[in-house]
Amino acid sequence: MVADSAEAWERQPGESAAAWMAFACYRDLGLSRSISKVAGTLGKARTLVERWSTNHQWVIRAEAWEREQDRLWRAERQQASREVARRHARLATAAQSKIIAQLQQLDPSRLSPSDVIRWLEVTIRLERQAYGMDLAEPASGPATPNTVDVSGLSDEERRARMEQLRRELESRIGTLGGEPR
Structure with missing residues (x-):
């Protein structure tokens, strides 16, 4: 036993x-x-x-x-x-x-338009992950986190869109350290 x-x-x-x-x-x-x-x-x-x-x-x-x-x-x-x-x-x-x-x-003015788009895609993906959002879900608006369609825009509209993306990226970069630029 x-x-x-x-x-x-x-x-x-x-x-x-x-x-x-x-x-x-x-x-x-x-x-x-x-x-x-x-x-x-x-x-x-x-x-x-x-x-x-x-x-x-x-x-x-x-x-x-x-x-x-x-x-x-x-x-x-x-x-x-x-x-x-x-x-x-x-x-x-x-x-x-x-x-x-x-x-x-980082000096945003030295970024190419494709750099700006890539940085934007990366920051959107990171933000969505931080909030637990499914990356397969489409983001609000016509573009998804992995694509930005500018094919239907004129050259002037593309430049304006790139400038908008550059400002948004600059703003996001500035707030990473806790203080906006």
């Missing part, structure tokens, strides 16, 4: 040192465990090892050992996952502060 006071995989009351050593060997064989392997490894008669196994409930104790090892492994993985998440959050925060410093020094 497995005692209530000791863990099932520990030495049980009334279990001899030899029987305990045989159980430890059985337990540690893992998925390939068998009475025959224990008897062979320890140089004991198979019938003796079989009797110890029956009297001391090796199968139940080994299963309890496996469950405990699995529980410990899951707890270790969960802790490691938390540590990774914390480390990544610290790295992201450090990187963001450096990126914000770079963005604040």
Whole structure:
């Protein structure tokens, strides 16, 4: 009978040192465990090892050992996952502060129209992600976060649209540091 006071995989009351050593060997064989392997490894008669196994409930104790090892492994993985998440959050925060410093020094007048569009797309996507919005949903208005259609505009309208996008980008960049420009 497995005692209530000791863990099932520990030495049980009334279990001899030899029987305990045989159980430890059985337990540690893992998925390939068998009475025959224990008897062979320890140089004991198979019938003796079989009797110890029956009297001391090796199968139940080994299963309890496996469950405990699995529980410990899951707890270790969960802790490691938390540590990774914390480390990544610290790295992201450090990187963001450096990126914000770079963005604040960016001269919007030196951006090409395609740069302005790309910056706008990126900032819209980041903003939508920050608010938990589905990126597959269309943004309000005719354009989605990943496209800006200017094909139907005249050259003058395109220049005006680019200027509008440049001002919007400049405004967004200026507010990244907490103070509008």
